[in-house]
Amino acid sequence: MTEQEACIRTRAVYRRFEKKEVLHGIDLEVKRHEIFGLLGPSGSGKTTLVKLVAGIDEATSGEVDVLGTRMPKLSMMKRIGYMAQSDAMYEELTAKENLEFFGALFGLHGGRLKQRIEAVMELVQLKEALTRPVGAYSGGMKRRLSLAIALMHEPELLILDEPTVGIDPVLRKSIWDELGRLSQQGTTILVTTHVMDEAEKCHRLGMIREGRLIAVGTPEALKQETGSASLEEAFLYYGGVRS
Template sequence: MTSTIVMKGISKQFGKKVVLNEIDLTVESGQIYGLIGPSGSGKTTLVKLIVGMDRPSTGEVHVLGTAVPNLKLLQEIGYMAQADALYADLTGAENLSFFASLFKLKKDVKKKRIAYAADLVDLSSHLHKKVQNYSGGMKRRLSLAVALIQDPEVLVLDEPTVGIDPELRRSIWTEISRLKKTGKTIIVTTHVMDEAEKCDQLAMIRDGKILTSGAPQQLKQQYGIVNLEDVFLQAGGKIK
């Protein structure tokens, strides 16, 4: 198996505050890799380092064999942030067209990718509306569509299903599983344990450290516990 993402000795400080502390992480190609942990645990900082939006204080990050940050590498990475980075005064279609134009897609490919992404997140009938008139859930769905627009090799999703109804959440996870089967590598941050169960591998993070990592079933067997929530608590020393 090829390693798509390799992080070695990663630490990150903001002033005197240590946000990540000596993180080692390897993600193989064709995996759904889940980062789980509470708010403030360091998950978002970690994915920003993978995307290249920030640099580590110490350590190295490589994605697809290339040191991060790297501008050309962004052509191969789709990123959905926790905060929706959309143009509110443009329509949904105009947002998708703008972001697609950043990836130098041919006209016919661009049209197909916009239609695919909009259909996946159930926004096809709302693309003519300005984003300022979208609900919070619709903005999250549009952000996911933007992350998928250039058919990236690596997909980084930071809390992708927050504010999305259960039916659509299920369809999104069905598509994530399909993308994995095509060889894509997918990083998902979540605090929802049933989503964690859908991942091939997990890293449980608290206070900037990886408490434990492995496949969901492997972790449950290792700790002799039937659910991942209790694995997380025991790994963090919260229960014995």
């Protein structure tokens, strides 16, 4: 894969926290404009890896390059949209005030800011709750607002860590439909999940277990290579569990 084709490159990436090694030599390439899924159980290292890609954390050793730039680098935040597992918003402010605050951080002002607020709140179906304090939102509504904030500045790379947890199936489908449209329009999307039907919607997957990347490929190829009827069976196969 050439530099022009790759959006994300990691080389021999390790991450240690005190005596615990969480990531073990991750080599990964994500193409521009694709939806790439990191599939693995809780505690497998998915969140740690996407934080390194987003520039929120730094590898103990190894290299992380995003859009041709060595990470972490503060100036890259305007090119990246990041939705964490935990919702980071000002609960005493309304959704509109949160969106105005984060939009301004990304350089949005005036009519452009207003336009983007309307567009993202329409997408996550929260327009009627725009002036409500975030502290009064349900958990699912907060997840939807977090996604809206990540999309505000139309980033080149969108990083979503378990984005649909607590979201109803109908809205989950509409969000994935939108991710497909964003990808077609040129956005690269890196998403973590442990939900198999969401993993099927990704162009390619990286299966991660105990901090190691155990397989990479399209959902169909991963199933075919292992003779599996499902991604769950394929994951167990690559993880060394044989039936």
